[in-house]
Amino acid sequence: MNAPARTARGPAQKGRKYDQVLEGARRVFMADGYEGASVDAIAREAGVSKATLYSYFADKRLLFMEVARTECARQAEESLQLIDLSAPPRTVLRLAAQRMLDFILSDFGQRVFRICVAEADRFPELGREFYQSGPALVRERMTEYLRGAAARGELAIEDYDLAADQFAELCKADLWPRLVFGIDRRFPEAEVARVIEGAVETFMARYGRGDRPEDSSYE
Numbered sequence: 001m002n003a004p005a006r007t008a009r010g011p012a013q014k015g016r017k018y019d020q021v022l023e024g025a026r027r028v029f030m031a032d033g034y035e036g037a038s039v040d041a042i043a044r045e046a047g048v049s050k051a052t053l054y055s056y057f058a059d060k061r062l063l064f065m066e067v068a069r070t071e072c073a074r075q076a077e078e079s080l081q082l083i084d085l086s087a088p089p090r091t092v093l094r095l096a097a098q099r100m101l102d103f104i105l106s107d108f109g110q111r112v113f114r115i116c117v118a119e120a121d122r123f124p125e126l127g128r129e130f131y132q133s134g135p136a137l138v139r140e141r142m143t144e145y146l147r148g149a150a151a152r153g154e155l156a157i158e159d160y161d162l163a164a165d166q167f168a169e170l171c172k173a174d175l176w177p178r179l180v181f182g183i184d185r186r187f188p189e190a191e192v193a194r195v196i197e198g199a200v201e202t203f204m205a206r207y208g209r210g211d212r213p214e215d216s217s218y219e
Contacts, residue, residue, distance in 0.1 A: 014056075021046045021056055026067045034064055034111050061119065065126050068112040072134030075103055083141060089149050089208070090200055096142060097171045097196040103134075104172070105179065105187060113180075139164050155207045163207060170199035 024046025028037045039060065043050045057063040082099070083092055103109045116127040142164040149155045157163045173195055178184045 017046075017048055017052055018056055021048055021053055021063075022067055022070060024048070025063050026071060029064060029067055029111075030108060033107065034060075034115065037064075061115065064111075064115065065130070068108075068115075069129055069133045071108065072103075072112065072130060073137070075099075076134040076137045083145060085145050085148055089154050089204065092145055092149075093167065093200045093203060094196060096138070097167075097199055098192075100138065100168065100171055101175070101192055101196065105175065105192070110179065110185075135168075139168070142167070154209060156209055157207050163203075166206075167199060167203050170202055171196065173199065 021042075024044075025037075025042045028042045028045050032038075032041065037060070039050060039053065042063070043053050046053065053063075057066065082095060085092075104113070112130060116130055119126050139161075143160045146155060146157055146160045146163055150157050150160075175187055175192070175195055
């Protein structure tokens with residue numbers, strides 16, 4: 001797809017086959033990756049002509065980013081629905097950490113990140129849209145939860161945004177650098193669980209109100 005891009009975001013307007021194109025592209029990108037996905041395969045999977053596909057997206061990069069934005073928003077919404085704002089901190093933190101790592105360690109999450117970085121100079125709005133569609137929503141909900149937990153006396157926090165950001169960084173300890181620098185592409189479940197547990201306990205050591213850790217080892 002070599003036609004000039006209309007905008008950094010993607011299609012100029014949605015049409016009746018827009019969702020059909022996105023769903024077909026999502027299936028192809030998930031199966032073949034960004035480089036392996038062809039325009040012909042996407043059009044065939046979506047059940048549309050190449051002309052119809054071009055009418056929505058001027059190049060494959062923009063199509064991928066729209067798929068990524070939509071997928072990220074979907075996963076963020078699913079994660080948010082699982083967060084019980086009245087549950088104890090350790091329960092919510094473990095769940096949030098698992099969902100976060102499930103995405104950023106996935107093949108799809110890695111491809112989204114790498115494309116955002118590669119296109120940052122030419123199209124910085126791609127990264128902003130990706131962030132707003134997923135990570136920002138989760139951060140907002142985590143901040144909301146932390147405020148509620150503090151109001152119940154379960155946590156002692158003054159800067160809620162900072163606390164939410166610190167927890168997100170704790171969840172990526174060791175795993176993210178090894179992933180970004182290509183040292184490892186896959187991590188055993190036990191290793192991921194170790195990082196999650198360490199993140200939760202470190203966070204609680206800083207912000208907890210002297211509670212005792214419950215017995216909740218990962219199996």
